[in-house]
Amino acid sequence: xxxTYRQGTxxxxxxxxVLPPLVRRGRTRTFLRRHPTIAAGGALxxxxxxxxxxxxxxxxxxxxxxxxxxxxxxxxxRHWFGTDMLGRDVWxxxxxxxxxxxxxxxxxxxxxxxxxxxxxxxxxxxxVLDGVLMRIMDGLMSIPPILLAIAxxxxxxxxxxxxxxxxxxxxxxxxxxxxxxxxxxxxxxPFVEAAVAAGTRLPRIILRHILPNTVAALLVQATxxxxxxMITEAILSFIGAGTPPIIPSWGNIMAEGRxxxxxxxxxxxxxxxxxxxxxxxxxxxGDGLRDALDPRLAKRL
Amino acid sequence: MIPxxxxxxxxxxxxxxxxxxxxxxxxxxxVDGVSFDIARGETLSLVGESGCGKxxxxxxxxxxxxxxxxxxxxxxxRIDNLPAAQLRRLRQRVxxxxxxxxxxxxxxxxxxxxxxxxxxxxxxxRGAALESRIAGLLEKVRLPRDAMDRYPHExxxxxxxxxxxxRALAPDPDLIVCDEAVSALDVSVKAQIVNLLAELQDALGLxxxxxxxxLAIVEHLTHRVAVMYLGKIVEVADRRTLFSxxxxxxxxxxxxxxxxxxxxxxxxxxxxxxxxxxxIHPPSGCRFHxxxxxxxxxxxxxxxxxxxxxxxxxxxxxxxxxxxxxxx
Numbered sequence: 001x002x003x004t005y006r007q008g009t010x011x012x013x014x015x016x017x018v019l020p021p022l023v024r025r026g027r028t029r030t031f032l033r034r035h036p037t038i039a040a041g042g043a044l045x046x047x048x049x050x051x052x053x054x055x056x057x058x059x060x061x062x063x064x065x066x067x068x069x070x071x072x073x074x075x076x077x078r079h080w081f082g083t084d085m086l087g088r089d090v091w092x093x094x095x096x097x098x099x100x101x102x103x104x105x106x107x108x109x110x111x112x113x114x115x116x117x118x119x120x121x122x123x124x125x126x127x128v129l130d131g132v133l134m135r136i137m138d139g140l141m142s143i144p145p146i147l148l149a150i151a152x153x154x155x156x157x158x159x160x161x162x163x164x165x166x167x168x169x170x171x172x173x174x175x176x177x178x179x180x181x182x183x184x185x186x187x188x189x190p191f192v193e194a195a196v197a198a199g200t201r202l203p204r205i206i207l208r209h210i211l212p213n214t215v216a217a218l219l220v221q222a223t224x225x226x227x228x229x230m231i232t233e234a235i236l237s238f239i240g241a242g243t244p245p246i247i248p249s250w251g252n253i254m255a256e257g258r259x260x261x262x263x264x265x266x267x268x269x270x271x272x273x274x275x276x277x278x279x280x281x282x283x284x285x286g287d288g289l290r291d292a293l294d295p296r297l298a299k300r301l
Numbered sequence: 302m303i304p305x306x307x308x309x310x311x312x313x314x315x316x317x318x319x320x321x322x323x324x325x326x327x328x329x330x331x332v333d334g335v336s337f338d339i340a341r342g343e344t345l346s347l348v349g350e351s352g353c354g355k356x357x358x359x360x361x362x363x364x365x366x367x368x369x370x371x372x373x374x375x376x377x378x379r380i381d382n383l384p385a386a387q388l389r390r391l392r393q394r395v396x397x398x399x400x401x402x403x404x405x406x407x408x409x410x411x412x413x414x415x416x417x418x419x420x421x422x423x424x425x426x427r428g429a430a431l432e433s434r435i436a437g438l439l440e441k442v443r444l445p446r447d448a449m450d451r452y453p454h455e456x457x458x459x460x461x462x463x464x465x466x467x468r469a470l471a472p473d474p475d476l477i478v479c480d481e482a483v484s485a486l487d488v489s490v491k492a493q494i495v496n497l498l499a500e501l502q503d504a505l506g507l508x509x510x511x512x513x514x515x516l517a518i519v520e521h522l523t524h525r526v527a528v529m530y531l532g533k534i535v536e537v538a539d540r541r542t543l544f545s546x547x548x549x550x551x552x553x554x555x556x557x558x559x560x561x562x563x564x565x566x567x568x569x570x571x572x573x574x575x576x577x578x579x580x581i582h583p584p585s586g587c588r589f590h591x592x593x594x595x596x597x598x599x600x601x602x603x604x605x606x607x608x609x610x611x612x613x614x615x616x617x618x619x620x621x622x623x624x625x626x627x628x629x
Binding site: 189190191193194195196197198199200201208209212213215 | 360363365389390392393395396397399400401404405406407408409410414418419422423465468471472
């Protein structure tokens with residue numbers, strides 16, 4: 001070995017041709033083939049969203065209109081899903097119920113995600129707050145989420161906003177733990193240190209380097225939060241601690257059909273089926289996203 | 302003449318907390334009194350085995366960690382005790398290239414954003430000027446212009462390291478700390494990056510603090526070498542002197558561990574026995590006495606100081622044998 005390198009006898013070669021050309025290949029089809037679970041989950045969720053949005057035009061009547069003469073009618077051409085004990089149309093009620101479930105699911109996923117991110121980033125970056133915040137989160141997580149939601153609902157009036165609030169409170173500690181863990185591992189990463197050396201201020205580091213790298217995990221967590229919020233909403237409504245009975249939600253419909261489920265099982269069956277399909281769809285999407293966003297498979301992004 | 306970077310008696314001790322109350326039970330003496338300086342346009346290599354504290358020195362110079370004691374001066378101005386706001390201004394002049402080209406680039410930023418970050422932070426250019434500056438930097442590190450709109454995962458390790466170098470060059474620094482900057486690369490890519498660094502240094506008059514454990518690489522691009530052992534510098538010499546007439550027994554052991562690309566070459570290897578002592582309980586006297594084949598009584602009690610043994614060569618050893626044969 002000698003110092004010939006310095007004299008430039010072996011110069012560093014230019015690399016113009018080494019990179020493959022920039023191609024954004026025909027995307028949708030490739031994407032669907034690679035991620036069938038995302039496609040299936042996404043399609044089912046899109047269907048449910050369409051049902052919720054277009055409920056008034058899908059052969060429904062006023063879901064709260066009572067018609068005692070035709071109560072407990074079996075499914076027929078006139079009442080596709082039959083009627084309940086007050087003669088209300090179960091098809092209409094189930095379709096309108098999708099609005100509540102999706103609203104609660106998405107709102108909780110968003111609120112819990114936002115609150116959890118805030119707390120997680122604060123705990124991850126501010127050492128003195130870390131212990132305090134995480135012990136509070138431990139405390140919240142030690143109470144079963146359903147019980148916490150019931151307790152919170154018992155303190156307030158039954159309304160959709162309160163349901164969203166109560167479920168968000170019981171869900172967000174999990175998100176905050178997740179975010180804190182990611183933040184703690186990211187802040188030691190060389191690219192964050194390089195940003196510090198490059199003179200980037202802390203808020204910008206959080207915004208440009210930390211948050212974009214937590215999005216994948218947050219998105220996956222959000223789908224699970226969403227699914228579990230829909231189930232919690234149904235449970236709360238079922239036991240009468242959730243959405244007010246006047247608003248049709250899947251939990252409410254099941255609660256009202258419960259007394260008659262041995263003779264008129266369809267009243268419980270239809271909303272339960274919709275709930276299961278929706279939760280399944282959200283979970284499929286979450287699983288698909290987790291696989292697709294896995295950093296080890298970053299090339300597929 | 303004032304050196305560009307002057308480090309005086311730098312110390313970094315990491316506390317070890319133990320027990321339920323998290324009391325400080327001990328310290329890791331990662332860096333324990335290190336002094337060196339770097340002139341403008343000069344390369345100083347900091348070599349030593351893993352765990353000797355060389356990366357900690359680099360991080361302390363960059364103020365990614367606050368030193369426990371000692372002074373770091375940039376152009377004569379103390380930077381080790383500056384408050385964050387004033388420090389940020391000075392960060393423009395000292396940049397860094399890390400070892401792992403995969404984790405040192407954010408996977409969610411395009412190359413354009415990565416390189417633009419320091420330029421924008423220090424308010425050096427914007428708009429079209431920013432664009433042409435980024436293009437110029439990519440050209441300097443020999444990456445095609447269309448690399449700008451790609452994400453780091455589309456590049457190989459060597460190409461990523463070029464992006465890291467472009468980012469380090471972006472704010473026009475005076476000094477770049479290369480923390481094992483080529484250690485994670487394959488041999489051929491390593492040579493390319495080393496040559497690139499050497500060329501850039503010639504062209505831009507950069508000073509480099511080149512932290513490495515690989516003496517063969519160091520030999521190609523350094524002006525001076527500082528050898529670290531267990532948190533202390535044991536020898537500093539210019540390249541020629543160090544590779545031909547190393548004084549400190551540890552340096553000689555390191556040199557004899559460098560592979561020679563000639564299977565027929567006969568040479569005397571100096572093989573150290575035992576492990577590096579723990580930096581929590583460093584040995585008394587000379588820190589190297591536990592492994593030194595020449596250790597005698599004085600080494601166990603009295604700590605040697607760096608003293609001049611030849612022109613441009615200082616060494617911390619009680620032995621007085623500057624002419625001992627170095628590695629072939």
